[in-house]
Amino acid sequence: MLVVQILRKIKISFYVLIIVVVYALMYGINLKKYQRGEIIQHDVISYYAYWPAVLIYHDLSFGFVSNLPENSSVTVWTQTSPSGMPTLKMTMGVAVMTTPFFIMAHLLSDIFGFESNGYSAIYQIFLLFAAIFYLFAGLFFLRKTLLQFFSEMATSLVLAIIVLATNLFYYTSVEPGMSHVFSFFLFAWGLWLMNRWFETPGWQYSVFLGLAAGLIILVRPSNGVVFLVPVLFSMGRIKSIQWKYLPLILLVMFLILIPQLAYWKFSTGKWIYYAYGDERFYFSDPKIMQGLIGYRKGWLVYTPVMVLALLGFFFMRDKIRDFQIPILIYFVVNLYVVFSWWCWWYGGGFGARPLIESYVFLALPLAVSIKRVLSSRRVIKYLTMAVLVFLVYLNLFQIRQYRTTLLHWDSTSRELYWEVFLSHHWPENYDALLDPPDYKAAQFRQE
Numbered sequence: 001m002l003v004v005q006i007l008r009k010i011k012i013s014f015y016v017l018i019i020v021v022v023y024a025l026m027y028g029i030n031l032k033k034y035q036r037g038e039i040i041q042h043d044v045i046s047y048y049a050y051w052p053a054v055l056i057y058h059d060l061s062f063g064f065v066s067n068l069p070e071n072s073s074v075t076v077w078t079q080t081s082p083s084g085m086p087t088l089k090m091t092m093g094v095a096v097m098t099t100p101f102f103i104m105a106h107l108l109s110d111i112f113g114f115e116s117n118g119y120s121a122i123y124q125i126f127l128l129f130a131a132i133f134y135l136f137a138g139l140f141f142l143r144k145t146l147l148q149f150f151s152e153m154a155t156s157l158v159l160a161i162i163v164l165a166t167n168l169f170y171y172t173s174v175e176p177g178m179s180h181v182f183s184f185f186l187f188a189w190g191l192w193l194m195n196r197w198f199e200t201p202g203w204q205y206s207v208f209l210g211l212a213a214g215l216i217i218l219v220r221p222s223n224g225v226v227f228l229v230p231v232l233f234s235m236g237r238i239k240s241i242q243w244k245y246l247p248l249i250l251l252v253m254f255l256i257l258i259p260q261l262a263y264w265k266f267s268t269g270k271w272i273y274y275a276y277g278d279e280r281f282y283f284s285d286p287k288i289m290q291g292l293i294g295y296r297k298g299w300l301v302y303t304p305v306m307v308l309a310l311l312g313f314f315f316m317r318d319k320i321r322d323f324q325i326p327i328l329i330y331f332v333v334n335l336y337v338v339f340s341w342w343c344w345w346y347g348g349g350f351g352a353r354p355l356i357e358s359y360v361f362l363a364l365p366l367a368v369s370i371k372r373v374l375s376s377r378r379v380i381k382y383l384t385m386a387v388l389v390f391l392v393y394l395n396l397f398q399i400r401q402y403r404t405t406l407l408h409w410d411s412t413s414r415e416l417y418w419e420v421f422l423s424h425h426w427p428e429n430y431d432a433l434l435d436p437p438d439y440k441a442a443q444f445r446q447e
Helices: 002-009 012-031 044-048 050-056 063-067 093-097 099-109 121-146 152-164 180-199 203-219 221-240 243-268 288-293 306-315 318-338 353-374 378-403 414-419 439-443
Strands: none
Touching (some): 012 121, 050 093, 099 121, 121 152, 180 203, 180 221, 180 353, 203 243, 288 318, 318 353, 353 378
8 A cells, every 4th residue: 555655656757757767677678789789889989998998807907908818808998198008088077976786797797607807798788777766866956856846747758858859869779888978867867956946055065066076077078158047047046046165066077177187197297188189160061951951961850849948948938047148158159169160060969969968948948838739729729749650669669770781871962862761762873872981081171
């Protein structure tokens, strides 16, 4: 009876949260990429390599790589730093956030007969478990924030849409080692903490805000643009801000960054090191339109449900109005920064993956649109719900297409996109329909 009473008290949005997370987990497990060693690959190799090097090989200079057997599953990508030492390109945030899962995998590897080398199947599946955990945690805090302003039904629909109708699902279930689901959690946690801090400022929330801020930078430094939200949000509350807690937030943030600074000093001789070499931003030549509606990686092409979020900006009223300007300015600046990167399509990937983290903030105007739909006439409500169901289906269908390269990882053209739209059949002229990008021209273009 006690269990039944507890279940009755749980709101529908929590059930939706559990359902979408379990579905993401089962989808990822059923792909069996962990068995084939396909989770730790591409950029994930550089995000992940810190802990195997420290805890298994005890060698952050990566000299152990040259002594590995030829048939080893261990893969490490490094580049030569100015000091001549091999160094990792990516920061260590993802490795830090997956530490408990790495340790569990390592402790269980011998028990279940896997190689204890940091890269065998058990380490790979625990990386999937880490992504699923942070998806759950991110949705948990996003749900808490949404319920402050919206109904259970609106919140439930937003949570389902954010996961099932966007590329967040892909980067949780199919490529779980990428940074995006980890940043999604940090943004959601940070938004909730920000609200709590402004309501009841204290040292506890200050410490956690500093922790979240430090991890945001540690996972993906360019995501520091998100700090515009609390800065702009605070402008209308200058007189009520407890400034005495700000040094504590900054101190904790700095402490979180110390391990990365120490690693750079060890491997490069510099406390702060730009590991991307000739790769850079072209702020005078952003590719915003291509990034939004181009067929190679266009955000609104592959995640069209976010049109509802953009429309929601026009209807943010009452309590939610305080978020309108901060989120809108952050979103516009973030678009500018993201699509100013030399490789504005970000290599191989499904949709505009650098925007995934911003779905946390876009969930608010999205919920505004959903709220208006739920209060509309029956015909509008049912028609919109039918469109949303279709967009969920389209997202999951295109994920399957992308996994088989029917939608190419970086060369999809308008002609190819519509030729294979909602189709599993390969066109005979597939190669002719591709539009390969010129990486060299993009990287070294003149401003």
